[in-house]
Structure formats: structure tokens, C-alpha cells
Ligand code: NAD
């Protein structure tokens with residue numbers, strides 16, 4: 001007798017925050033999430049942060065103007081609900097961190113030990129999965145993916161190369177920050193700048209990523225870490241995570257680079273631009289020591305032009321870019337989670353507010369007004385936070401807590417109107 005194992009995974013209906021058009025608020029909708037195809041995983045998102053990159057996307061009227069409706073979110077952590085054909089590195093029930101920067105392990109960047117810019121990142125530019133289709137539908141319409149991850153949904157489908165397995169006991173509502181903000185800032189100091197013991201550093205922009213850069217400078221043994229922000233409400237937290245002093249450019253008549261030169265004598269050894277503004281990139285570079293100073297651009301300036309005098313480079317300063325803190329995502333993220341579990345760094349100061357997904361538009365307002373001090377985590381509505389639930393009979397629990405229907409029914413309805 002031949003035994004044939006048939007696995008039939010259905011479409012999941014769940015809630016997601018959808019952007020229907022540029023400039024619109026998020027709308028909480030019921031969406032259909034199709035099963036994962038080959039080399040894909042479907043993840044139940046437990047917690048997700050709101051990154052400065054999302055704010056930029058929301059403000060931009062031009063980026064991805066034709067890719068709506070869309071489910072954003074890229075700083076997430078969750079549990080694998082099901083896996084597609086050929087997935088071998090994670091399984092149902094595993095805790096995972098979502099990765100906007102994949103690691104395929106095969107491209108020239110992945111094979112270069114000094115490089116983390118996996119060529120498969122370009123896949124996210126289509127806002128669709130690798131086969132050119134979406135796994136999301138809402139009200140009969142195709143919904144676009146974002147950042148390889150789309151974490152503002154209770155369930156999402158992600159390529160296997162865009163998830164990293166996390167420690168089974170890791171608190172997902174904290175380690176979701178390793179998915180972007182923490183790793184980006186911390187790694188910019190440790191990996192990209194390679195901050196040296198006893199050095200002087202300056203960090204421009206004290207959001208969640210800038211605060212993490214301060215933590216990285218401190219961990220690397222910097223003697224002096226100067227925080228720079230136009231919002232002085234950030235200073236207390238910056239000092240808590242390691243800044244030795246903080247300054248507000250608006251308190252001075254002269255340019256901030258001159259202020260920093262006066263404070264340090266020769267300029268700073270390492271400077272980080274964590275705002276995403278071409279003018280502050282120029283000021284950050286000009287604040288560096290004229291010969292050995294290193295300035296790292298962390299804030300993204302996609303579409304912006306830098307206007308920097310060649311004179312600044314003449315004596316030897318360097319300007320470097322950094323993506324995801326230079327970490328090789330799949331290889332290094334599990335280690336960062338373990339380091340967090342071993343209390344090598346603390347993520348608590350980076351979480352100032354927690355909200356339910358329903359309140360996502362409040363999060364946007366907080367970020368806009370700067371009332372949101374650092375980074376934040378939005379808990380998904382069904383988050384229970386208990387270890388037992390995570391380690392228990394997951395399949396049964398999920399089936400009980402969700403409405404299910406056939407994949408075919410959903411896809412037929414979903415794509416009829418495209
Ligand atoms: P955030 O909005 O929380 O923080 C930005 C901070 O900059 C705020 O505190 C704000 O007050 C300050 N600021 C704004 N204008 C300023 C000015 N002119 N001078 C001094 N301070 C100023 O954002 P975040 O989540 O910390 O992200 C920061 C940047 O990092 C964003 O540009 C984001 O796109 C980028 N980012 C890059 C990567 C990467 O891989 N390179 C990853 C994540 C985020």
C-alpha cells in the first residue's frame with residue numbers, strides 16, 4: 001500500500017492595517033492571506049514596531065505611488081504558522097524575526113564576508129512576491145507587500161530567506177526591534193564605523209535608531225558620545241542609553257559642526273547621521289576629525305541629492321553608508337537575539353509606548369509630533385504573550401481562533417476584480 005501525505009493549507013482571514021492611497025490614514029480591514037508557495041513561510045505576527053522609514057514613506061507622495069493598496073510594516077516578530085514546499089530552515093511553531101534585508105546565501109554580496117547587501121533585496125521593489133503575485137487580497141482587490149515583510153497584518157507571507165529563527169523563549173514584543181531599529185543603529189557603530197575604545201562620537205537624530213547607535217558606541221568603548229537633536233525631550237533617554245552630553249542645533253547661532261569642533265577641539269572621530277536629511281549629512285561629515293573622521297549615513301536619503309564640498313574629503317575624512325547595521329541578516333539576527341537573552345544589551349529603553357493594531361493612526365500622530373520619544377511596539381490584537389501558547393499545540397489553537405475558508409474560494413473572489 002502506498003501512503004500519500006496530503007497537506008492542504010487554507011487561506012487565513014485576519015486583520016491588517018491597509019493604506020488605500022498615498023496620504024490616507026491606515027484602515028483596519030479584514031484581509032485574506034493566501035498559503036505560502038514554494039520557499040515561502042506564513043507567519044503569525046505577534047509584535048511589530050513603527051520605524052522612521054515608514055514615516056518617510058507615509059510623508060512621501062511620490063514613492064510607490066502606483067502600489068496601493070499596500071500593507072506596510074517591516075520591524076516584526078512572530079511565529080511560523082505554515083511553510084511552503086522546499087522550506088527547510090524553519091518549521092511551523094518556530095519563533096522568527098522578519099527581515100526586510102534578506103540573506104540568500106548565494107549572491108556575490110552574501111558570499112563576501114564584508115558585505116550584507118543581499119541582491120535579493122531588490123525583490124522588495126516589486127512590492128510582490130518572487131513569482132510576481134501577491135498573497136494578500138482585501139475586498140476583492142490585490143494588496144501589495146512592503147519591505148519583503150508586511151508586518152502590519154496579523155498574518156503575512158514572507159520568503160524563507162527573509163526570516164531568521166529566534167530563540168524559543170525570546171519575548172517577541174521586545175526582540176521585534178532587532179528586526180530593524182536596534183540592529184541598524186547598534187551595528188552602524190560596531191560593524192560599519194568600527195568605533196574604537198576611548199573615541200569621541202556624535203549621533204545626529206535621537207529616534208529609536210539613533211538611540212541604538214549610541215548604545216553601539218557605548219558598547220564599543222567610546223569615551224564621549226554627543227547626542228544631537230532638535231527635540232530636547234529626547235535628551236534624557238539618550239543619556240540613559242549612553243550619551244555623555246546632548247545638544248540642540250537650534251540653541252546656537254553658528255552651524256552645528258562649528259559647535260562640535262569647539263566642544264571637541266579637533267572634531268569627532270565617528271559621526272552618525274540618523275535623520276535622513278541631506279543637510280544634516282553634510283553637517284555630520286563636517287563635524288568629523290579632518291583626517292581620520294568617519295561619518296556613517298544611516299538615515300536613508302532615497303531620491304535626495306547630497307551637496308557636499310569636495311574640500312571636506314581632501315584631508316582624509318570618509319563618508320560611508322550602512323544598511324541594517326552591516327549585519328548579515330539570517331546569520332547574525334539569531335545571535336543578536338541570544339545576546340539579548342544573555343542580557344548583553346537592553347531593549348526596554350527603546351520601547352516607550354505599546355498599542356493595539358487598532359490604534360496605528362495614533363502611532364503615526366505621535367511619531368509626527370515627536371511625542372513618541374523613541375521607538376514603539378504595536379501589539380497585534382491576538383497577542384497573548386504566554387510561553388505556553390507558543391510552545392503548545394499551535395496548529396489547533398490557530399484553527400480555533402481564526403475563521404478559515406478554502407484557498408480557491410478566496411483567490412477566485414480576490415482576483416476576479418483585478
Ligand atoms: P525617528 O523619526 O524616530 O527619529 C528621527 C530623529 O531625528 C527625531 O528624534 C527627530 O527629532 C530628529 N531630527 C529631525 N530633524 C532633525 C534635524 N534637522 N537635526 C537634528 N535632529 C533632527 O526615526 P528612526 O526610526 O530613528 O529612523 C531614523 C532614520 O534611520 C530614518 O531616516 C530611517 O529611514 C533610517 N533607517 C535606516 C535604516 C538602514 O538600514 N540604513 C534602517 C532603519 C531606519
Ligand code: ZN
Pocket residue numbers: 051052053074075180181
Ligand atoms: Zn526600519
